[in-house]
Amino acid sequence: MRKAPNQARSRATVEAIVHAGARVLADRGWAGFTTNRVAEVAGVSIGSLYQYFPDKLSLIDAVRRRHLEECLAIMRAARHDGKPLGRFLDDLVGDMMAAHDSHPGLHRVLLDEAPANGPHDPHSAYEREYLGHYAAAVAAYRRHRTETGDETVAMIMSDAVDGVIHNAARRGTLRSPEVKRELVRMLALYLAGPSADQDLG
């Protein structure tokens, strides 16, 4: 960002711009994301937008950072302190679906356009922490030890949640209790289940 918004009004302006950016990205996709449109939706002039964001990319980065931070906050809040597994998954999946319900499709769009995927970019940092939370839960709840590491199991779970939630967002079924229940059931069975080599005949 070009400059730190010091005064209250400035902060509100930046807030409005980032929020509008998320909205436009979710509603119109990459092709419909133009700086002029974002400024219009935010209710500020295009000049003001460039006062705070040096270019389009930095605005997208801000939107991305904001969204990933929200997802991380949910993960951080999803404590597995003594909760039974079913309850833990229920809370986690429920909160995640709720979070995506406000801007369906945003997450998906944000992750698609590969943003300089070096190991040090913000997305990677986010992902490391994100998967770390999942791995901790896996370590806490997993029943059967196999040769597969917690990190891999965590990744599979995270990606499955991602897939189910974002396809639900696309179909407009984010609020379906059935979808939520089945996703939770799949994760629970996965965590509870025996190793791959056993009787899946």
Add this chain to the structure above:
Amino acid sequence: MRKAPNQARSRATVEAIVHAGARVLADRGWAGFTTNRVAEVAGVSIGSLYQYFPDKLSLIDAVRRRHLEECLAIMRAARHDGKPLGRFLDDLVGDMMAAHDSHPGLHRVLLDEAPANGPHDPHSAYEREYLGHYAAAVAAYRRHRTETGDETVAMIMSDAVDGVIHNAARRGTLRSPEVKRELVRMLALYLAGPSADQDLG
């Protein structure tokens, strides 16, 4: 499409354009997808591109149709005729991962710029058949009957596969045997598992 390619030469041209379109979309994303670039990569003039596709969007549609058709072909080929479940899932997931390995990220980009997802657009038709194949497999292999329909289970499975594969594509781990094995394990446990209400404590 503006014009049906009748002669052999023109069919080859259209083929090259669609193929180049997939490549450019996968490599450069929405922002890098320009008709001139596609024409260049295809090795044809921009005029030839517009001879067959009335505009940029119709070209993207063609690329999408082509890709979805490839995915459907895999589903159709994945017969569950007497195979044990583990074998069936192994084949299906393996083929799907291989298919996405050629253009990692393409599927995701294609599905996310959601253009008018009414129930009658080609993507919906594709999705109906796609989920239908999954549902047939679910009906064949499911052990425990619950109140949840085969279609819902099929959708969860399909979306989970989607999420895992496309995040793997993003991370460059599409060829990892571990990822494949765990995804198969999760699906198998899900299909084999008891209803949600049981002892997931």
Add this chain to the structure above:
Amino acid sequence: MRKAPNQARSRATVEAIVHAGARVLADRGWAGFTTNRVAEVAGVSIGSLYQYFPDKLSLIDAVRRRHLEECLAIMRAARHDGKPLGRFLDDLVGDMMAAHDSHPGLHRVLLDEAPANGPHDPHSAYEREYLGHYAAAVAAYRRHRTETGDETVAMIMSDAVDGVIHNAARRGTLRSPEVKRELVRMLALYLAGPSADQDLG
């Protein structure tokens, strides 16, 4: 128009664009009318042109509206309040020839590319008022009443003036006093003359 020019600067810009459009259309005809050329002649960037006009056609419409409005202004100013007929026609034809002398050929080009001449398009509205003025003059000066209505006579006169003036524009003889005198004479004789059925032997 895409956007109303509010500030003084933007009004000047729109003015310059429309004026340049008339000039380019008159000088180079349809084939030479390109938006980039108009912008260049207007001394503004191509972006500014598209800030106010959504496409080429809307710019042509603006030029047309402007020109028709100028012609109407001449008709409105040509009062037949007690003037003798000769004087009235002299003033009217003189003003009209002068008006076309600034952009010879513009009128013809504008009217000929007939874009959807339904009864409700702006050109029709213009034509109704235009012919109305002529009809009023006919009613005031006509000597012999025939079965032909004032409106028809007005239309014949208007079209004849149109034909003579625009062919004169094409030939570069718009300032010829002889042309003006003879056109006036023809109109006067027509208005003064007896019905068609009489001795035209």
Add this chain to the structure above:
Amino acid sequence: MRKAPNQARSRATVEAIVHAGARVLADRGWAGFTTNRVAEVAGVSIGSLYQYFPDKLSLIDAVRRRHLEECLAIMRAARHDGKPLGRFLDDLVGDMMAAHDSHPGLHRVLLDEAPANGPHDPHSAYEREYLGHYAAAVAAYRRHRTETGDETVAMIMSDAVDGVIHNAARRGTLRSPEVKRELVRMLALYLAGPSADQDLG
């Protein structure tokens, strides 16, 4: 033209192209006149069109020549050998209106786009002969000798006819007997009338 069509089939092809050119020009105006469209309407391939016409301009010239030739043929046929004036004008105007009824607007479009208006271009040659026929008629029928030459009177008449007919074409009233009658009446009164200086009160 690139080469003379010798065989019967070639002549028919050229014929079809010129005819289609007139049709497209009349129906779609300058903006819609493309060589590919003309070829399509003519039912020949674009390659065949370029076999006979080296470029677009030469095709337009052919269409123009053809149309002007038709108008000239009407003038040549309109003999004033002893006919009374009323009869002569009636025939001339009637034939001219009929000629324009097949391709309304064509003449207008053809004359608008100023085609290299040197004194030696085909249009000027046409115009000279055309006005010459009118002048001969004027000389034959004019009643009052004034200081204005026959050529000027002829030009005014020709231009008035042009204006009335082409505006009628635009309005779709080319077959109106009233329009024809009034146009004839105006021309007759003009030819019969006294000099400009007299009692036009």
Add this chain to the structure above:
DNA sequence: GATGAATGAGTATTCATTCAT
């Protein structure tokens, strides 16, 4: 700071024309 008019490089698209079949 805020504004929004202006800019112009860059993209989408057309269409006259060529040439291999």
Add this chain to the structure above:
DNA sequence: CATGAATGAATACTCATTCAT
């Protein structure tokens, strides 16, 4: 000769970005 696929210069139009007010 006829065909129509291919070409690419030229045009229409967009949108990130600047800057005078």
